[in-house]
Amino acid sequence: MSGMDAIIKEFLAESAENLDQMDQDLIVLEKDPANQEVFSRIFRTIHTIKGTCGFLAFGKLEAVTHSGETLLSHLRDGSLELSPEVTTTLLAMIDAVREILSAIDGTGGEGDGDYSDLIADLERLDEQVGQKKKDDPKDDDTSGIMKPGRIELVTEIIEDSKEAEASIEPKVTPKKKSPSKRRKKKESTVTEDLSAKDPVGGGADSGGADTVRDLEIEAPTTTALGESSLRVDVHVLDHLMNLVGELVLARNQILRLSEGTDDHQFEAASIRLHGVTTDLQEAVMRTRMQPISLLWKKLPRFVRDMSQQFGKKVDIHMEGQDTELDKAVIEAIQGSLLHLVRNSLDHGIEKPDLRQERGKPPTGNLRLKAHHEGGNVLIEVSDDGGGIDHEAVLKRGLEAGLVSEAEAVSLDASQIRALIFQPGFSTAHRVTNVSGRGVGLDIVRNNIEAIGGSVEIHSDPGKSTTFRLKIPLTLAIIPVVLVASRGQRFAIPQLSVVELVRFDDESGGLGIEDLNGVPVYRLRGHLLPLLYLDEELGFTTSRKPGGGSVNIVVLQGDDRRFGLIVDAIEDSQEIVVKPLGRLIDGLPYAGSTILGEGAVALILDVLRLGLKAGVVSEARSHQAAPDEELEIAAGVDRRTLLYVMGPADERMAIDFSAVDRLEFIPVSDIEKVADLPVVQYRNEILQLLWVDETLPERRTQMRKIADDPDLDALQVVVCTVDGLRIGLVVYRILDIMDRNMDVTRPASREGIETCVVVEDRVTEIIDLKTLIRLADPGFFERGLQPSSGGR
Amino acid sequence: MLQYCTFWVGELFVGIEVSRVQEVLSHSSITPVPLAPVHVKGLINLRGHIVTAIDMGQRLQVGPAGSADGDMMHVVLNDDRGMLSLVVDRVGDVVELDKEAYEDPPETLQGEARRLIRGAFKLEGRLLLDLDIDYVVAISG
Numbered sequence: 059m060s061g062m063d064a065i066i067k068e069f070l071a072e073s074a075e076n077l078d079q080m081d082q083d084l085i086v087l088e089k090d091p092a093n094q095e096v097f098s099r100i101f102r103t104i105h106t107i108k109g110t111c112g113f114l115a116f117g118k119l120e121a122v123t124h125s126g127e128t129l130l131s132h133l134r135d136g137s138l139e140l141s142p143e144v145t146t147t148l149l150a151m152i153d154a155v156r157e158i159l160s161a162i163d164g165t166g167g168e169g170d171g172d173y174s175d176l177i178a179d180l181e182r183l184d185e186q187v188g189q190k191k192k193d194d195p196k197d198d199d200t201s202g203i204m205k206p207g208r209i210e211l212v213t214e215i216i217e218d219s220k221e222a223e224a225s226i227e228p229k230v231t232p233k234k235k236s237p238s239k240r241r242k243k244k245e246s247t248v249t250e251d252l253s254a255k256d257p258v259g260g261g262a263d264s265g266g267a268d269t270v271r272d273l274e275i276e277a278p279t280t281t282a283l284g285e286s287s288l289r290v291d292v293h294v295l296d297h298l299m300n301l302v303g304e305l306v307l308a309r310n311q312i313l314r315l316s317e318g319t320d321d322h323q324f325e326a327a328s329i330r331l332h333g334v335t336t337d338l339q340e341a342v343m344r345t346r347m348q349p350i351s352l353l354w355k356k357l358p359r360f361v362r363d364m365s366q367q368f369g370k371k372v373d374i375h376m377e378g379q380d381t382e383l384d385k386a387v388i389e390a391i392q393g394s395l396l397h398l399v400r401n402s403l404d405h406g407i408e409k410p411d412l413r414q415e416r417g418k419p420p421t422g423n424l425r426l427k428a429h430h431e432g433g434n435v436l437i438e439v440s441d442d443g444g445g446i447d448h449e450a451v452l453k454r455g456l457e458a459g460l461v462s463e464a465e466a467v468s469l470d471a472s473q474i475r476a477l478i479f480q481p482g483f484s485t486a487h488r489v490t491n492v493s494g495r496g497v498g499l500d501i502v503r504n505n506i507e508a509i510g511g512s513v514e515i516h517s518d519p520g521k522s523t524t525f526r527l528k529i530p531l532t533l534a535i536i537p538v539v540l541v542a543s544r545g546q547r548f549a550i551p552q553l554s555v556v557e558l559v560r561f562d563d564e565s566g567g568l569g570i571e572d573l574n575g576v577p578v579y580r581l582r583g584h585l586l587p588l589l590y591l592d593e594e595l596g597f598t599t600s601r602k603p604g605g606g607s608v609n610i611v612v613l614q615g616d617d618r619r620f621g622l623i624v625d626a627i628e629d630s631q632e633i634v635v636k637p638l639g640r641l642i643d644g645l646p647y648a649g650s651t652i653l654g655e656g657a658v659a660l661i662l663d664v665l666r667l668g669l670k671a672g673v674v675s676e677a678r679s680h681q682a683a684p685d686e687e688l689e690i691a692a693g694v695d696r697r698t699l700l701y702v703m704g705p706a707d708e709r710m711a712i713d714f715s716a717v718d719r720l721e722f723i724p725v726s727d728i729e730k731v732a733d734l735p736v737v738q739y740r741n742e743i744l745q746l747l748w749v750d751e752t753l754p755e756r757r758t759q760m761r762k763i764a765d766d767p768d769l770d771a772l773q774v775v776v777c778t779v780d781g782l783r784i785g786l787v788v789y790r791i792l793d794i795m796d797r798n799m800d801v802t803r804p805a806s807r808e809g810i811e812t813c814v815v816v817e818d819r820v821t822e823i824i825d826l827k828t829l830i831r832l833a834d835p836g837f838f839e840r841g842l843q844p845s846s847g848g849r
Numbered sequence: 850m851l852q853y854c855t856f857w858v859g860e861l862f863v864g865i866e867v868s869r870v871q872e873v874l875s876h877s878s879i880t881p882v883p884l885a886p887v888h889v890k891g892l893i894n895l896r897g898h899i900v901t902a903i904d905m906g907q908r909l910q911v912g913p914a915g916s917a918d919g920d921m922m923h924v925v926l927n928d929d930r931g932m933l934s935l936v937v938d939r940v941g942d943v944v945e946l947d948k949e950a951y952e953d954p955p956e957t958l959q960g961e962a963r964r965l966i967r968g969a970f971k972l973e974g975r976l977l978l979d980l981d982i983d984y985v986v987a988i989s990g
Binding site for chain 2: 299300302304546595596597636637638640641642645646647650652656657658659660
């Protein structure tokens, strides 16, 4: 009997919940009778109770719910209107059900209440249906098709199968069916569907029977499905999350109280509370996260169907399927993602024969990538198709009046590509039945921007197209490093953090150096540009002439590294990313978070910080990476250069990637080995080369400087060329710059790669290899000093 | 009769319709937002929601709201775009007002305050300024 008890208990618990919901639902329904979703829920509840109590042999309950269900079915198919009287009677029915259930809970029996009046009421209301039907010719037709004898047959079959129905949860589908279809369904029910049940007591009411049958055939979903997972309203989770937040605050108060007490038991209890609260907080936060694979798993099938339709061959590749996003975000981007995939299949990837003509394998590739980056999720949809035909896009833009002739001339490649996001940019001549139906990419952009994201497009004409979505992970959990600046804590996404460096500035020579006003730090032989966080945040400088310890957070902003000097590096922890409050825009913050003790901390947007300070240039930001080829083709060069000054105030530059270190080398340290100037440097012998060695007249001048008794040290740029180290002696180191340069003229002499104009000065970019060969032809052959690494 | 929630910002006695106010609280912990406009006092944690606190003193150009030792009151508004807190010096009663007592803003009101104040109710002994809350909420920087 214990097994039965368990079933009854479960039945009671479930029913109680459902009835509470039903109360509310009926109220909603009264105001909004067209709400099918609510209706379905009500119907399902009563239906389930009825089915189960039949199985458990609660006759009275069955009778009540049966009448109720019949009435509901008529409401559902519209043959009866939800009048206040009907609502009241239904609410009375719910009360009756509740009463019987509580009797069962208490005594095991159904109690001695008499519900015949209620049942009579329900039936009386139900009889109005018939009358209404007679007035309605269409419904008359329907009832003509339904043959009462048939329904009785159904009833008989079903009476024997109560057990089966107990596990059936019908899904109500508000669909109107044509009479002929109905008949077909009905017959199949008679012969096959054992799970159908008797919906109408005497079988006299055809409309109700019809409805219920539809329900059951549509979708007999089993309830057994929900064993390991549970559907929970997201609002419930939100609420839970806020409650946990409150709990954390209360916990912190308790902890503070416990600090001032000698009561060890209290202390122990509060520590336990602390642990449990932390775990709870984490667990609740995780409930909202879902992997993006939830969204992607539909795609292989989608791509297969679509590519067949287009007569194309496409392989789909997916990377980063475990990337977690907030549920709401996943839902918000679903449509846009499908649209982009469809767009790639339709307009991007070419047909197999065309691909072969273009020298590509006949099967195209569609790639989806997702990963977290600095408080955002980046999702890429790329294909190796025809890319974007800039001319065609521009032509279309002109036709559609999106740009004027005058504007068109001055548009660059990325501006042209941006045109496809304009409303009204519909490639009407390429309309297919799948895409190009007026739902343009502008909708995609709007949808993504609506949730605070952005869309970019990159294209390599003839080769590929990539859409890059940057989606904020509201509510997402990311690991961060907490740092302090001016007594305020800030979170830096750990994904951007390369390493943490702390040193005492007294340790001589290893500290922060000034490179023409730009602070740099030598990190294992590489120069790291530095930013002071407090300065970047608008506080007055904390730059100290020396002394004290320095904390540097080494950050990766796209493909550039830079160091952020903070007052203290506190802790690393996982945080929940929350959107910034209202009215805070355009600042270098990626969001905000609530720390353990309830304080709000800002999450730094590392990339924006770097861009703002100029250590990461717009050009170098990796979003632009695919553009680089184009820009080089267009004669635009972007490089990071170390600017140096020659003895006659001329400007020269060295490619920064070859630079290891910048050193001051005392003149007295210079020795001669086989007539070559060398110094002992970090347990190596470093050969020195005067930067304008190729110009004999200047060489003399430089030597003079070296011989100048007032000058006790030379500025040396230590470079690695082909794995060999060499020290370039320069007159002065000026700056490190990373920018766009217009090539003005080719090199005028050997050892110079090219000439550019930087800040109105003609600057020669040194071709290190050639320069070294010119000055010392034997340098590379000798392999004098193998590089000790350091990179 | 109109119901107004009243508060003090500097010398100004200001009110907004009570229906716009979600709650009033004293909240000491506020996180400043470096680089933000001066009228953004900072962010507060309101039961797990991050809420931007607007310094009404700065908005009304009468100097920062709140006392020197950090005491301040938050009048929290909630509309379809979420919550927003107005930081004020002191909160007064909810008062019932007669439309008859309403007048256009006093001429002496200058600058930004002039745009933020829709009008004034003549109360006994003082004026209650009617804050144009939509304008306060609409500003973004």
